[in-house]
Amino acid sequence: MTHWIIAPVILPALVAPFIVLAARYHIGIQRVFSVVGVLALIAVAAGLAWQASDGTVTLYQLGDWAAPFGIVLVGDRLSTMMVLLTAVLGLFVLLYAIGSGWDDRGRHFHALFQFQLMGIMGAFLTGDLFNLFVFFEVLLIASYGLMIHAGGNDRLRAGVQYVLFNLIGSTLFLFALGAIYAETGTLNMADLAERVRLITPEETVGIRVAAVLLLLVFAIKAALVPLHFWLPSSYAEAPAPVAALFAIMTKVGAYAIIRVYTLIFSPDLEVTQGLHDVWLLPAALVSLAIGMIGVLAARKLDRLVAFSVIGSMGMVMISIALFTPEGIAAALYYIIHSTLAGATLFLIVDLVRCSRADLQLTSQAPMAGAALTAGLFFAGAIAMAGLPPLSGFLGKLLVLNAAFDTDLVVWIWAVVLTSSLISILGFARAGSILFWKAHSVAPPEDETPLPRPAPLSYVAVGGLVALLGLHTVFAGVVHGYATTMARDLFAPGAYIETVVGTPGKLSKPDTDKAADKEDH
């Protein structure tokens, strides 16, 4: 048993306290350690993803306890891919935070950032539902600190909403876990998958409640309408690098839905009848519509981007709610795209904020570095709105294609295509007000011009845009891999067999007991 699979959790968990304890007053040392930590994380994540790419499911039994009794970490194609995505996103966000000086505007940015990464990595890797709850709390408590980083009243008020909403979500999660444990007597995902299958249709009342509660919890994380109310002001008021990192947090919810509702509550079970098609899909369609209408209606640039994130989560959830291998494959492709595009846009918002009086969508004098910022905004907006040639367009095509054979094809196509048009209008309006109309406004004489963003900021944003470009160029490869992942998810035999079948301490209580009796 190699220990590499726990490295993405352990590494940030060691770097963060070191930064707090040893480098507390030295921002330079903090930066070096944080960047080196994230680089090492990328190397480990790439290694794990490469190891899992041939279909190997890596199991890590903590304390060597066998699966249903001990906590396990599981690395398969999906979880290692998400870990790699998080690490890569983390690097660019960190570079931006350093370049723009955000990390120096309050204390402990780098330590909280590492703890945040630790929580996200753990949530992706764990194979135990209660452990998933614990890692959710780790990533949430780090995100509370990051959310109010650098202080300010608006940020604190948005922070209160964010924390309260997530506390309610955590409480619901515990209710769901209690119900699941009462019904099945286990919380290990693979073990649950086997036991939920054994429940007869007449006895599904309790487990059905648990399935719906769990879906609500993950939908809060994924900001699915009508559980999205925490997102716009939290993301708009959070420091820009933090908002960009939060782009992966909504995907944690989407990942949890994909994992739990293919492995445990798979669509062919009696327990989940009506859950996907009656509840999840309409909610996803409404999310997409509300998100994109919000893009058109927003009066401030940061709210506009926050609503576009809700819209793109709606697109992801539409694709997931189909619960076909094609749908999940399209969702996985779109998840990568949406993470990168959302993060890019949040960072661009900060580039604009840096050299403009405020973020209101009103005509103001041209800002410093407008040409480069405008170019990046153009690329980010094209990606998010789903226009060719960037990956949003391909992702949208995949979603439309996956929805083609379903009963609701008319609804899905109508909402996706109409909302695309609305979002294009919204982004075009924002871009033209920010960058074009500025030329018709004379700059005020007596004001000193606001500073131009730092070069490293542009490097970070440019890097994310380049990744979007790569995601487009290698779309065939990525989608092929996503299809393999989706096929794995719908044939979880290898996953379950690896988790439950691997021996460890206490794995065979009968033989242990027999041996005990012989000893007596």
Add this chain to the structure above:
Amino acid sequence: MELLVASAIGILTAGGLYLLLRLRTFPVILGISLLTYAVNVFLFASGRLTIGAPPILRDDITRYADPLPQALVLTAIVISFGMTAVVVMIGLGAYLGSDDDHVDDQPEADADTSEGRP
């Protein structure tokens, strides 16, 4: 005892939900505390209600309490305690900073003069 525990969880949850729907920070935090009490008792009950039974399995014992929910409750108590402390601090900061402890977004000052209103 089942009736007592079940109704206690129900009353705590109902009270928590009612307080959760209030507008100001303090009742909402109290509501969340009530909800976490309810969920802690609920987690206990998920391992079946037993009185005076040992949580450790030995050879001559046939009736025992499930130890796992007790461990889960311990984790849940610690986490919810810490989280409540965090939200109290952030809520206090927001209240002292803006002299207003509403949880929801208040309409912006310029909203009254916007289009469509006199």
